[in-house]
Amino acid sequence: MVTTALADPTTRPAAGDRTAARRRSPRRRRSLTLTALTGLMLVYTLLPLAWLLINATKTQDGLFRSFGLWFDRDFALFGNVADTFTYDDGVFTRWLLNTLLYVIVGAGGATLLAALAGYGLAKFDFLGKRAVFALVIGAVAVPGTALAVPIFLMFSNLGLTNTPWAIIVPSLVSPFGLYLMWTFARDAVPDEMLESASVDGAGELRTFFSIAAPLLAPGTVTVLLFNVVATWNNYFLPLIMLKDPDWYPLTLGLNEWNQQAGTAGGEAVFNLVITGSLLTIVPLIAAFLLLQRYWQSGLSAGSVKE
Structure with a gap:
């Protein structure tokens, strides 16, 4: 006699039930490698900031007699901040104002031009649009340092070197910002709204400032942050363009203080260099924190299609 053993159907759920159960109670997947890499990146990012903050609290002598990642017995942060702003007749304040000028006019103007050009390229058809697209992509691929010497020669012939325009005018061109606004405006601004505005006589x-600009705000803020960081940290272009210390940005000014110790009769002010570097990053951190909600709101824009 042949006996066929059949499993009790009540002991084995159907395939559909098993799938539904897996959907109801998903198992969290954890990767030890990914966690370790994230931790390493966190340490890599925060360790220089911690070193900067700790050593900004030390005097000139305290920098050499204490461990780099721990505090000295003399807490001199507030004294260092005061000395940074008063040293050499308060030239640090002049460098800070110069940097703000370059950022506000240069980075702000580059963001406005990128928004206008990106919107126009995304929403209007014209002869040579493909050529413009290829030109923008090519410009994104060219590093800024490769263009520094040609720009210097051109500005030298125009007599604009050693002036603020030598920093502001090149900062107004942002190929990456233009490309980013181009791709963002293509999906963020509905064509129907533009047609309605045109029918209403706008x-x-x-139409751009009333309808498109609010819709482009997340992308505009993202481009603004990129341009602000690039202009604020710009070093090579001011190095070859400027000779007058009164027009130096913070990057060149702090480097000049740092090199004083290596010159004959120069005064070592490493504590002021470190404190000035700490003060330099504070506006950037504040800008990211203040604009974070506008920036994050644009990260998922266009991810859901209705």
Whole structure:
């Protein structure tokens, strides 16, 4: 006699039930390698900031008699901050104002031009649009340092070197910002809204600032942050363009203080260099924190298609 053993159907759930159960109670997947790499990146990012903050609290002598990642017995942060702003007749304040000028006019102007050009390229058809697209992509691939010497020669012939325009004008061109705004405006601004504004008699500028600009805010803030960081940290272009210390940005000014110790009769002010570097990053951190909600709101824009 042949006996066929059949499993009790009540002891084995159906395939559909098993799938539904897996969907109801998903198992969290954890990767030890990914966690370790994330931890290493966190240490790599925060360790220099911690070193900067700790050593900004030390005097000139305390920098050499104490461990780099721990505090000295003399807490001199507030004294260092005061000395940074008063040293050499308060030239640090001049460098800070110069940097703000370059950022506000240069980075702000580059962001406005990128938003206008990106919107126009995304929403208007014209002859040579493909050529412009290829030109923008090519410009993104060219590093800024490769263009520094040609820009210097051109500005030298125009007599604009050693002036603020030698820093501001090149900062107004942002190929990456233009490309980013181009791709963002293509999906962020509905064509139907532009057609409605045109029917109502709105001009192009009014349509842009009244309708398109609010919709482009997340992308605009992202481009603004990139341009602000690039202009704020710009070193090579001011190095070859400027000779007058009164027009130095913070990057060149702090480097000049750092090199004083290596010159004949120069005064070593490493504590002021470190404190000035700490003060330099504070505006950038504040900008990221203040604009974070506008920036994050644009990260998922266009990810859901209705």
